[in-house]
Amino acid sequence: MATKPADTPDVQGAAAPVYRTSPTAVEALDAHLKDHPEDLPVHTQEWDVSRSDIYVEDRWQPIFAEMRSKDPINKVTGSPYGDYWNVTSHKAIQHVEALPEIFSSSWKNGGITILDRHDDTVEDQRFELPMFIAMDRPEHTGQRRTVAPAFTPAEMTRLADDLRARTGEVLDSLPYGETFDWVEKVSIELTTQMLAILFDFPWKDRHLLSFWSDWAGDTEVALIPGLDEMRHTILMEMAAYFTQLWQERANAGEAPDLISRMIHSEAMNAMSPQEYMGNLVLLIVGGNDTTRNTMSGIVHAMDAFPDQRALFESDPSVIPNAVQECIRYQTPLAHMRRTATEDTDLFGHQVKAGEKLVLWYLSANRDETVFDNPDTLDFTRENARRHLAFGYGIHRCVGARLAELQLRILLEEMHARRMRVKVVGKVERVRANFVHGFRKLEVQLEKF
Numbered sequence: 001m002a003t004k005p006a007d008t009p010d011v012q013g014a015a016a017p018v019y020r021t022s023p024t025a026v027e028a029l030d031a032h033l034k035d036h037p038e039d040l041p042v043h044t045q046e047w048d049v050s051r052s053d054i055y056v057e058d059r060w061q062p063i064f065a066e067m068r069s070k071d072p073i074n075k076v077t078g079s080p081y082g083d084y085w086n087v088t089s090h091k092a093i094q095h096v097e098a099l100p101e102i103f104s105s106s107w108k109n110g111g112i113t114i115l116d117r118h119d120d121t122v123e124d125q126r127f128e129l130p131m132f133i134a135m136d137r138p139e140h141t142g143q144r145r146t147v148a149p150a151f152t153p154a155e156m157t158r159l160a161d162d163l164r165a166r167t168g169e170v171l172d173s174l175p176y177g178e179t180f181d182w183v184e185k186v187s188i189e190l191t192t193q194m195l196a197i198l199f200d201f202p203w204k205d206r207h208l209l210s211f212w213s214d215w216a217g218d219t220e221v222a223l224i225p226g227l228d229e230m231r232h233t234i235l236m237e238m239a240a241y242f243t244q245l246w247q248e249r250a251n252a253g254e255a256p257d258l259i260s261r262m263i264h265s266e267a268m269n270a271m272s273p274q275e276y277m278g279n280l281v282l283l284i285v286g287g288n289d290t291t292r293n294t295m296s297g298i299v300h301a302m303d304a305f306p307d308q309r310a311l312f313e314s315d316p317s318v319i320p321n322a323v324q325e326c327i328r329y330q331t332p333l334a335h336m337r338r339t340a341t342e343d344t345d346l347f348g349h350q351v352k353a354g355e356k357l358v359l360w361y362l363s364a365n366r367d368e369t370v371f372d373n374p375d376t377l378d379f380t381r382e383n384a385r386r387h388l389a390f391g392y393g394i395h396r397c398v399g400a401r402l403a404e405l406q407l408r409i410l411l412e413e414m415h416a417r418r419m420r421v422k423v424v425g426k427v428e429r430v431r432a433n434f435v436h437g438f439r440k441l442e443v444q445l446e447k448f
């Protein structure tokens, strides 16, 4: 859960601070469902894996395993998210992603999550933002090209010292022999700091980034009209804040932070305010929930597989592959969605133009035809890098190198401090079919 920011923004003239009195997205959803349990979507079909209870209760594994063995591409009709195709095997997902002309990401066709961008039930109340993850070629190409230089190996080297120093500070601030929430104290804090460094965002307001991201990226909140309005207000406020930053950076010279890069690039400096905002939300949400939940996943997985924790402790040379394996094992985004632009055959299934396909990365990364013993964490796994957690093809995660760097630094700095993290208390997971992660992870530290 994001911490609510207490301070007034640094940026003068930003809109009235709604966020100071607003609950986080998770708090708002919890409160709403307590009073209106009837608003929880009803799912009746066995293979309707859009149901969030299987993720919050961590019992999705056998359902996807059954689909992979019986019918890896299958159609669900009449779910609360409408009709959709489940695409569950590694091979089929790569195939779909390699054909972006036939399988569109465009928001005009429905976007990149199972939630339809133009859902009749809540139409006009939704705050829609165009972003390049939800664009097809050629628009996608130019906008991605603008952002990509922020993630080159040279840029990673430039950012590494700062990230390492900040990571060390956070780890050094943690208590030993006391129970605390790893999600709040480490995963959220470090990810927020990473994004603030990337955007050169006003440091004392950095917690706004995770607060906004939670509201922007929650597919469950968007299904409930009352909460969707609150989301709109909060995102408008984010828009005001970033518009102010945009103006400040436009008046300053070129700089390597992402906002300046966007302003001073040809492909992006003519963006409409909605496009500018959409791409910022993309970078914040894209980098936030994903990295955060992998940081929690690492600790949870090492606790569940003590032999792998022992290996990490005795041989830090496994760290780079351990990062890949932890990303595979956690898969912090459960799915991406595509929409067919024409009638087509998909491994013997007749997919019609306009139909939606949900690519379940969570399932591909447990595909037993690619990964031996896929439900086991194995830091020596030779093909861990073949995971699809970053997607595949033209939309493959542009921030992957930054995420890998931050995760590697976290493991290296934990190792340097001989820090062992044990899960001792509550483990709460996110109630969502899109973000796959942890809300709470109560741990204690000891030295190894």
Ligand code: HEM
Pocket (backbone or CB within 6 Å): 097, 132, 133, 134, 144, 198, 282, 283, 284, 286, 287, 288, 290, 291, 294, 327, 331, 332, 333, 336, 388, 389, 390, 391, 392, 393, 394, 395, 396, 397, 398, 399, 400, 402, 403
């Ligand atoms: C473990 C961490 C991360 C995971 C698992 C992850 C996952 C993904 C996935 C699945 C996609 C879509 C790929 C596809 O459609 O084929 C994506 C795209 C993207 N990600 Fe990440 N991501 C992570 C970290 C980051 C970070 C740190 C950033 C930036 C700060 C970022 C920014 C983006 C952007 C901008 C896109 C859109 C790329 C495009 O459409 O061309 N991600 N990511």
